[in-house]
Every structure is written in C-alpha cells, then in structure tokens.
Amino acid sequence: MTKCSGCGYVRQESDAGSLAVCPRCNVPYLWSAGEASQGDEAEAPPRSVRATRLRKNAAATGEPQGVRDVVISALVLAVGCFAPLMSVPLVGSITATQLRFSDGYVLLALAGLAVWFAYSDKVRLVRWPGWAALGIVTFDFVALFMRVQQAKTDMQANLEGNPFAGIAEAMAQSIQLQWGWVPLFAGAIGLVLVGHGRRLPVR
Known part of the structure; x- marks a missing residue:
C-alpha cells in the first residue's frame, strides 16, 4: 500500500484510478513524496493545474494558503524589533x-x-x-548609517589638535551597526513575498 505524504491517505486496493496518483488529493505521489511510486507513470499536468490542486488540498486540510509563511515572517520581524541595531560606547545597544x-x-x-x-x-x-x-526599515538603516558616519567625521574635525583626540576617535570608531538589521529586513521581505503569492523556502 502507498501512503501519500501530502494528505496522509493510505491507498487501498479498492481505490480506482492511476496507481501513481493519490485518490484523495489527486496529487501524484512523485510530487508529494519526492520519488516515483510503483505502478503507472503520471504525466505532469501544467503548472497552473498543479497549483490549483495544491490549493484545494490545503483548503481540505483546513490550512489557509500562506498563513504559516506569514506567521514566520511576522515573528522574524518582531524579533528584529528587540534585537540590537547599533552599539554605542557608555550607552550600550540600541533597538528599534x-x-x-x-x-x-x-x-x-x-x-x-x-x-x-x-x-x-x-x-x-x-x-x-x-x-x-x-x-521603514530601509529608511531607518540609511538614516542611522549616515548619521553615524557624519558624527564620526564631525568628531574628528572638532577634536583636531586636542590631546584627548585619540581616545575620542577610538570611542567613535567603536560605534557599529549590529545584527538586528538582518531579521528586520528578512521579516519585511518575507511578508512582501508571501503577499505577492510566493512561498518561503522552509519546510
């Protein structure tokens, strides 16, 4: 007996139709399991027909199309809101x-x-x-990057000839952007892609 990894249905001997296609979700076992099943070879229909069948299968199992991808992208974006975006001496990390x-x-x-x-x-x-x-993320990234670079330039110009210029310059150079921008961009881009009908490359 062959089990469909898409909907979980176990094919019975009494089921009619091609042996290479699940009788419940009508999706070839080759697509759902990643390997050809024993029996007749199913000719792959056009991509639009396959997409329609997959959407019907998702509706039958009670899972709205793309909900999981939206939740993942939103969670990644939320994590980025509390992640460090920039480190500043004597101040610490700054979040969104x-x-x-x-x-x-x-x-x-x-x-x-x-x-x-x-x-x-x-x-x-x-x-x-x-x-x-x-x-918002792109604007904040560009604005913050330009502000940091301008602050470093102004500090070097204003402290020229000052005996403590070396210490101030070292502190200015220690101002760095942090990893928090990665989940912010990833989460926002994920929402855009899912909203335009794309699926995230996660299993």
Missing part, C-alpha cells in the same frame, strides 16, 4: 523600539496586522504591511 518615533512599535503593529490578514483569509493584503515595514 528606542529609535526616534519608536519605529519598533510601528513595525510590531504592522507584523500583527499581517497575521490578522492571514487568518482572515486575506493573504494577498499582507503585501501592504510588508511594503510599509520594508520602507
């Missing part, structure tokens, strides 16, 4: 919630809105909070 206008809380609200859209069966609308989040 500590930036001007508290952009981190805006990003959290956008992540929550995306999840709400997904569970309301409006996955296509996720693109809008995704684009908004990506715009």
